[in-house]
Every structure is written in C-alpha cells, then in structure tokens.
Amino acid sequence: MTSKARVLVAFILNISFSLIELVCGLLFRSSALISDAVHDAGDAVSIGFAALMENLADKPANKRFTMGYQRFSLLGALATGVILVFGSISVLVFSIPKLFNPQPVNYSGMLILGLFAVATNVLATLVLKKGHSHNEKILSLHFLEDTLGWLALILVSIILHFKDWYVLDPLLSVLISGFMLTKSLPELWKCLLLFLQACPQDLDTEQLQKELLSIVQIKSLSALQIWSMDGSHHKALVRLTLKENTVTNQELTKEKIRQCLLEHGISEVTIDIEGKV
Template identity: 40%
Template sequence: MHAHQHHHHDHHYGHTEVKNIRAAFFLNLSFTIIELVGGLITNSVAILSDAVHDLGDSFSLGLSWYFQKVAKRPRTKEYTYGYKRFSLLGAVINSVILLVGSILILTHAIPRLFNPQHPDVKGMLLLAVLGVIINGMAVLRLRKGSSINERVVSLHLLEDVLGWLAVLIGAGIMYFVDAPFIDPLLSILISLYILYNVYRNIRQSLRIILQGSPSQLDMEEVKRSLLEIGEVQDVHDLHAWSVDGEYNVMTVHVVLRSALPMEEQHRLKLEIRDKLLSMGVQHCTIEFEVADEECVYSR
C-alpha cells in the first residue's frame, strides 16, 4: 500500500503502475471468488482460510490502486501534508478485516482437527494448481514494475503462491494417504501466519498514528550527526514523526556557537537538510538560536 510516495514520477510511469496494480487486483479478486465457492464445494477449510487471506490481499490491492490516484492530489488547507496518511487508514481497515476473517476460520478449523471431515482432494488439487498459476501471473506482472508499491504488493502475492504450494502439497499427501487432519492443520497454520502479519501491521500503523518517531530513524544518531557540524553548539527540541511510514518529518532547534549572517545561515540549513535527507528525513523545519538565547520550548 505504498503508492503514495510516487507522485513525483512522470504521468506515463504513474499510469503504468496504476494499470499493473489494477490488473493484479482483478486477477486476485476474481480468483478469491472462485476460491470461496471452491472451498465450500470441496469442504476444505484450508482453501477457505486461503480465500480469507486472498480477500485481504484483494482489499490491499484495491486500496493501493485507489491511493495511487489519491496520493497525486496536491496538499490542501485541510490536509497540509497532502493525502499520504490515508493509506494508513486502509492498512488499519484491511487488518481488521483479516483479523475477523482469521478468527472465524480458526473457530471452524480447530474443532475439525479433532473431528476431521474428508475434503474433496481432487477438487483441492485443481484449485491449488489454479492458485499457483493465477497468483504467479499477478506476481510476474508486478515484478516488472520498479515502484515500492508494486514490490510490496508483489511480495503479498508471492506469499499467496507459497500458501497455495502448501495446499497443493497437503492435498497431494491426502490423495495418497488417508490423513484428513492435514486440511484443518494447514488452515490453522495459514490463519496464524495471517494473524502474525496483522499484529505487525497494526503495531506499525499505531506507531505512526500516535506520532512515534520513525522506526528507521535513530534519534541519538541524528543529534550526534548535527553536533559534528562546526558551527553547531547544541541541538534541542528535536521532534520526528512519519506521515505514512515512508515520508518522515522533523523539527529541530539548532544552537549556533556565534551569530551568523543570513547567507551563512542559508548554507548551514542546506547542509543540515542534506544530512537529514541521507538519514531518511524528507521534510525538516530548522530554527536557529544563539548560545545565550532563552528558548521557551526547552523549559
């Protein structure tokens, strides 16, 4: 869901990216419907749990496609940082859908582990082969793209391919061996994997929403790096947060050893901005102070 970062690409490239994600979305959604029906017909909870996973991915893809367009909107008076954070809303909604779906699947799969039912193994094999092919096609389509958004989405779909390989192997074993417990066992493993990812996504999204400092940014290192600059005596009132997990913002008060003329201040600002940009801060507001100046914020 990281479409939002790429509004600086030319129109043609952005259009290709949207088309790739749109194609993957329709492939995924149509197959999710086949899966839900197939899971019910074959009486396989493993296939139903993978359908829940795919439904979540379809939702992610739909949101990626939508936010790819939304992120291109210019910033407004209401949204002065632009529309980047809207993708977080999508991540949270998607996580809740996956959470509810996985819990529903687990409530069906766990009792089946102790009282296994025989799924239609031939039908499972057919769906698993289809799953590998269709998700594989979507991965190849997105692998051609170079944007972070396309890479993230293709990783999602690669996980689906691996999930289907697991179902294929499970169904293959059940074809030769009478072991119906494999179906609910696969289902439980897929659901636990989804829940683990939901936990990670929600944790990351909450950190951003609650304006925690960006996880990839070491605040102590930022301070050290700024103090290495000759004209800088001290750094305080340092705040950093992320708009969407990729676009990071910082405000900082820099105490100078001595008062500098305006052109020197301008040169110093550019040097500080370059340093911060190399550390992963895309937008920064710098306030200069002299050594004996009292700062109201540092009390």
C-alpha cells in the same frame, strides 16, 4: 507500474480468486478453501479501500489538507492490516473444530486449482514487491500468504491422493493462519506507530543528533522531530541555536543540516534557528 496500478492489480486478482475459491471449496468440500475464500473476500474489501487511499495519496495539497494526502496511503495500509489479522483469527476459529471432525475432500480438484493459483499469486507478489509504500508491502505480504497456502494445499492434496488423512485440510488452515498472524501483527504495529507519527524504525535518532551537533556552527539542539508521511517519505523539524548567529552562518548551517538529513532518507525539513541575528 505505478503504486496505484499495483494495488488495482492486487484488488482484481483477490476478488476474482475469492469467488473461485468459494465455489471450488463448496464443490470439493474443502474447509481450507472455504475459510480462505472468506479470508480473501475480507481482504478484497480492504484492498479496494487501499486502492482508494492510493488514489487520494496522489492528490496535491489544498487549503484543507495543507500537508497533502500522502498519509491516506498509510491509512489504507492500517485498514488492510486490521482485516488481515481479523481474517486470520476468523479462519482459526472456523478451522479448529474441524480438526476433531475431518470430512472427505476432492483432492484432485484441489490440486488443479492449487497449481493455477500458485502461478497467479507468484506473479502478483512480484508486481507488488517492486513497490515501496507500506500499503504495497502489506498487500505483498497478503499474496505471499496466499502463495504459501496454495503450495501447502498442493502438498496436502498429493498426500490425500495416497492416504485418507483428511485432518490435514483443517490443519493446513490453522497452520497458515497462525503463521500469518506472526507476520501481519508486527507489520500492523509498525503501521500504527507511523500513523501515530512515531519516528520511523529505520532511523537512529541518537546517531542523527550526534551528527547534527558535530556541525561546527551549531551550539545546541532544542528539538529534533521526525515523522513519516507514508512509511517512505520522511519529514523533520529541527530547532537550534548557533554559536554565532549571523546570516552567513544560518545559510551555511541550513545547507549542512539538509545534506545530513538527506543522507538519512529525510527529504523535507523545517529548520528553526532561535535568537536574533
């Protein structure tokens, strides 16, 4: 399944469940379901935007976007992350007052809906987990959140079957939203850094520079710039001087540099050799 198809599956599942949650939340009088429905509705908008960005990311380069559209996927991930964080904060604001005034809920209906939701969300998480783009990773994180939330909701509904601890319903919303903030904020920060063309975190630039300088023909490096288009496709610019600037040395050095960078996951490199032959 392509990246675009995975994101489309995520969108359809998310918008469908947000409507189901809202209706069931009103019927079952569950603040956890209502707040999650609002959360998911916002996520559905961001996922739809992410699907559009994935579609644009496949377009070839043109005169206006000479480097292609790959970074549109990263833009979609950034937007999704922002809405995920905002949704979690909104749920906290909605649920905390409920802790001090809990209301009875329909725990039997919550249990049935929870079992159905867990099966669907596990399937969606497995589908998206096969993807490698930041867009798919952050969407997978969203469905992981939903799965954990539904498992907790099932547990709460079982407890409410035997005890009138209705405070567990808003407490569940607070705990899940707090947990997701700890997960989504670092992912959002990582997307933001990549969007600002920071070097990918999985690359050790100092080690890479040492490996390049170990190539016998290279005298010095004046620039080593690395950035990522979408979190998985990395590019680099290398500017250097040679000990002996000959045509043979240039071709040999370029081949060694490309091989070295490829081993570090950098598939495209621009090499600028300073000085005259």
